[in-house]
Amino acid sequence: MNRRQMLMAALPLVVAPALAMAQESQPAGQRRDPYAPTEVPIRSDFEVGSIVVVSKDFFLYHVVAPGRAIRYGVAVGKDELVWRGRATIGRKTEWPSWTPTPAMIKRNPGQYARWANGMPGGPTNPLGARALYLYDARGNDTAIRIHGTTEPNSIGRAVSNGCLRMRNEAVMSLFEQVPVGTPVYVY
Template structure:
C-alpha cells in the first residue's frame, strides 16, 4: 500500500468524525435558545429530537418549483423546496386519521405568536374546548406556538394551519386536530422563508 493511500485511509475516520460533529453543532445552533423573541424560547435538548426529525438541508427530487412547501403526511416530514435538487427538511406532527388536510393550498396569511380559538368542529368533538371559545392570546401556552401560516383555498380559510408547538415529543406523530405542527424553532425558520401566496402541496399517500 502506498503512503498516500495509507494516509487517506487513516484520515477517513477523522473526516467522518468532522462531518458528524459539524452536523451536531448545526443542530445545536438550530435548536438553541431564542431570547430575542417577545416570549423567549428555551433551547430544545437534542436528546428530545430524533436525528431524522431535525431540520437540515437535504437532496430533493420532487418536481416542484422553488419556494413550494411540500407536506409528506405519511413520512411526517415537511420540505421547503430550494431548487436545484435541494430542500430544507423538517420533522412535523400531523392530524389524526380522518382529520388531516388533503390536497393543495396556499399560505393566505402569517402571524407571529398568534391567538387561537378552537373551531366549531373541535368543540363538537371535545366539549372541553368550549372553555377556549373566546380565544387564547398568543404566548408560550398557546397551542399555535411562536408562528402560524394559515392555509387558504380559493381565497377562503381552510381552518388548517402550519404552526409551532412546545411539545417536541409530539413531532413525528399523528396527534393534532388536523393542523401541521412543527417545533417552534422550525416554524420560525419556515416563517422567514415562506411568504403569503406560497404554494402548499399535501401528500397523503
Template sequence: MSIRSLFALAAIAVTLGGCVTRSDAELNLGPARSTVGPAVAARYAAIDNDKYPIAGIDPDELQPAYVRQLVDYKTDEPPGTVVVDPHGRFLYLVMERGKALRYGVGVGKAGLEFSGTAHVGRKAVWPHWTPTKSMIAREPQRYGKWAKGMDGGGANPLGPRALYLFKDGKDTLYRIHGTTEPETIGKAVSSGCIRMLNQDIVDLYSRVPTGAKVVVR
C-alpha cells in the first residue's frame, strides 16, 4: 500500500472518530439531564384521589437538588418549624435529631418582601386566588380577567394547597402555595410568594398545623 493510501485511511479514521466524539450540542441533543431514581419519581406521580386531579411531573424534568428529601440541618428552631430560605430557593421543615425535610421552591417578588418570624394563620385546600393590583397593572391582559378572583382548580396559580402567614394577628400577605408552572422551581419568578411543586405542597400541608412557627430568612 502506498504512503498516499495510508494517509487517506488515517484521515478517514480521524473523521469517523470525530463523529463518535462530537458534543451533544453539535449533535443537537441538548444538555444532558440529571435524573432521579424510581422512588423519588414515584413521589411526583399523578394524584387522582383529590378534589381535582393533580398532574404528575415527568421524572426527566425533576431537578435532583429541588426534590423533597431528608437532609442534615443545624438550627436552634424546634421541630415542626418551617424555615424559608427565599434566596437559596429552599424551604425546610425542621425534624428531630438535626434533620429537616427540604423542599425546592420558586420565589416571586412578594416572596422577598417579608422576612422574620410569623405563623401559619390559615390553611386552604384548593384556595381561591385573586391577583394583586400591581400584577393586574403590570400584565392587564393576563390578569385583568381575574380581578374578582379565581376559584380553586387545576388552572388556579396557587395550586392544590396554600399556607397563609400571619404576624401579630395580621395577614402578612405572604403565601406558601403550589404552582401551575413546575419548571419555575429553583428560580426567581415574576409574581407570587413561595411556590412549591404541587405534590410537595400537599405533603407539607399534611405535616404543618395551623399555628406552626414560620421563619423567613
C-alpha cells in the first residue's frame, strides 16, 4: 500500500470523529424559537393591517394579507391584569418615557414609587425601544401599551401589569409597519 492509499484508507477514521464532534458541539435542541416572527394563516375576517392578540397563547398577529399574518410572541398581563377589548393605536413613540400607573405604585411601591414622576426613555426603560399606545373608541388612553422590553425572557409568559411586551427587534419592526389608527383586538 502506498502513502496515498494509506491516507485515503485513514480518512474515514479522521473525518467520522470530526463530524461527530461537530454535531455534538451544536446547541442542544435546535428547535425553532416559537416566539420568533413567523408568517402564519389567520381567520380571513380580520382586516388587513389590523393587530390581533390572543393573550392565552402569548401571540400577537399583524394581519398582512387576507388570511395571512405575521405572528410575534408577547408577554401579557399576569392573572387579573390581562386586558381584553378593542382599541386603536392612538400614538407611537420611539424610546418612550415611562411612568407607572397609580395602581402599579399601590400594588408594589418598593418597585415603582421611585418612578412616580417618570423615567426617561432609553435602553434601561421597561417600555424598551418602541411603544404603541392603545386608545378606546372615545379616544381615551387605555394605559395599555404594545411595547418593547428589557426582559426578553419574559416573552411567552403572563408577567406584565397589563401591557403587551414584545422583544425590542420585533416591536421595532411592527412600529414601522403600522400607522396611528390601526385597529387592535385583544382576546
